[in-house]
Amino acid sequence: MSATTPTPHRATSARQMLNKVPEVTVWFWIIKVLCTTVGESFADYINETLGVGLVRTSVIFTVAFVLALAVQMRLRRYVPAAYWLTVVIVSVTGTLYTDILTDQQGVPLWISTTLFSVALAAVFGVWWARERTLSIHSIVTTPRESFYWLAVLVTFALGTATGDWTLELTGWGPGKSVLLPLALIGIMAALWRYGADPVLTFWLAYILTRPLGANIGDWLASPSDEQGLGLGTFGTSLVFLGAILATVVYLTLSRADVIEEDDDRTAVLAPPPRRDRRRERVSLAVIGATAVATVALLAYADSRPHVNALDAEEGNTPSCSDGSVSASGAQSGVRAYPSSDVDRFRTISQDTLDLVRSGDQSGASSRATDLETAWDDAQGRLVAEDCATWTYLDREVDDVLTAVRASSPDQKTESDALDTLLTTLG
Incomplete structure (x- = not known):
């Protein structure tokens, strides 16, 4: 592609040089x-x-x-x-x-x-x-x-x-x-x-x-x-x-x-x-x-x-242009996600719930960190598959992390957040 429309206008009125740019090849x-x-x-x-x-x-x-x-x-x-x-x-x-x-x-x-x-x-x-x-x-x-x-x-x-x-x-x-x-x-x-x-x-x-x-x-x-x-x-x-x-x-x-x-x-x-x-x-x-x-x-x-x-x-938390989706819509969206990711989230969430119910708050907090890591690792794949479902699940994961890491954890709040996440995960 080339720009080839020369003109004599003003070419002789200023300091003359050879062309200062390369041929367009x-x-x-x-x-x-x-x-x-x-x-x-x-x-x-x-x-x-x-x-x-x-x-x-x-x-x-x-x-x-x-x-x-x-x-x-x-x-x-x-x-x-x-x-x-x-x-x-x-x-x-x-x-x-x-x-x-x-x-x-x-x-x-x-x-x-x-x-x-x-x-x-x-x-x-x-x-x-x-x-x-x-x-x-x-x-x-x-x-x-x-x-x-x-x-x-x-x-x-x-x-x-x-x-x-x-x-x-x-x-x-x-x-x-x-x-x-x-x-x-x-x-x-x-x-x-x-x-x-x-x-x-x-x-x-x-x-x-x-x-x-x-x-x-x-x-x-x-x-x-x-x-x-x-x-x-x-x-x-x-x-x-x-x-x-x-x-x-x-x-x-x-x-x-x-x-x-x-x-x-x-x-x-x-x-x-x-x-x-x-x-x-x-x-x-x-x-x-x-x-x-x-x-x-x-x-x-x-x-x-x-x-x-x-x-x-830039490493910021993604946001969808339309993040609104119903609970049933999110459950349907989860089925489109890689089964290996969903199984891992379910396993970690169930482990965390069992630890909460057994009174092992330290173990539950540690397992919640595993959930956060797994969730972040899979973010790119899940967002590309269905961003609206990812946004819905991301809020539920945040609710779990907030409840488990609270300075004065409430077992019912923790259990409810984990039950909700497990329900969405199927």
């Missing part, structure tokens, strides 16, 4: 997704695993972004190492800005998505008004490069907000959540091949690579009981940093993504290529229909009982 999209993935996982590693904190991590990467961008802006041609280092850092920085709004300021994700959409439209509007092109094949002046990097920063923030909002609405796990942005990027690529506006399809795909890369990173880093591959944030970061390094070395040596000097100069001065307006209108209609279908899919997923995927990812 398959290598461009591969390394872009790699950068996005490592940006997500590395930020999580520094912020959460090392305990640096969100604000301090944001400050660190903002400073790093300014320094990397200063080096990139001083160059007069595309240099793979400098360019892709800047992309990696800006991917982290844009993500952190959205996280600050969400986690520190409590701004809802739909508001963040709206704000960054308006901001991106404003950047593109000013860019177009000044330069009469949004093509990345025309980044040959300092003003155009400034607009380009500002747009890239906002696309990462927007992609973060949109991707997180999607997870909040749907509750999809890390693996499943990869499919939607991957499918949408595939549609953009097909439309570009068909004859859609190349600049429009490029920037739409560019935005979508952020949730795709982040979801891939979450899928690789998440533990197996959360439907991930269990590499961890540090392991995922190392794998993708190595892949980025190998790709950058290859591109530096092969120059496979360099826009040649002669091509660059003629692109700036030549008239834009002829475009099929009919195909562009058809493609625009398909993009609109795809947007409507995507909204409908998200609305349907939001209407179904599900866990808040962001809460689960």
Whole structure:
């Protein structure tokens, strides 16, 4: 997918350089997704695993972004190492800005998505008004490069907000959540091949690579009981940093993504290529229909009982979008759960009840801890199977733990809570 709509406007009025961005080949999209993935996982590693904190991590990467961008802006041609280092850092920085709004300021994700959409439209509007092109094949002046990097920063923030909002609405796990942005990027690529506006399809795909890369990173880093591959944030970061390094070395040596000097100069001065307006209108209609279908899919997923995927990812107690279910409904839901899990809960609950009735409060408390551990271990499987039933049972498990661990336990309260849980468990 490529953005190939050059224009002579203002090209001779500012400091001339060779094109400062790579040719849009398959290598461009591969390394872009790699950068996005490592940006997500590395930020999580520094912020959460090392305990640096969100604000301090944001400050660190903002400073790093300014320094990397200063080096990139001083160059007069595309240099793979400098360019892709800047992309990696800006991917982290844009993500952190959205996280600050969400986690520190409590701004809802739909508001963040709206704000960054308006901001991106404003950047593109000013860019177009000044330069009469949004093509990345025309980044040959300092003003155009400034607009380009500002747009890239906002696309990462927007992609973060949109991707997180999607997870909040749907509750999809890390693996499943990869499919939607991957499918949408595939549609953009097909439309570009068909004859859609190349600049429009490029920037739409560019935005979508952020949730795709982040979801891939979450899928690789998440533990197996959360439907991930269990590499961890540090392991995922190392794998993708190595892949980025190998790709950058290859591109530096092969120059496979360099826009040649002669091509660059003629692109700036030549008239834009002829475009099929009919195909562009058809493609625009398909993009609109795809947007409507995507909204409908998200609305349907939001209407179904599900866990808040962001809460689960951050280790918070999941909550379903519709946790209301009757006692008989919960008993029916339990039958869909893995029998090994249900049998284990029943055995531990019955043991706890027997210990309560025999007056062994210490033993009952210890066995209740076993119940809590088993319940937490099975959470990922049960939520994915039926979140509403999980929510119903979770309240009953909490009632048992509260009764058994009370400072002055009441045997009747304990027995009633355990009897209720055993009844629901069948």
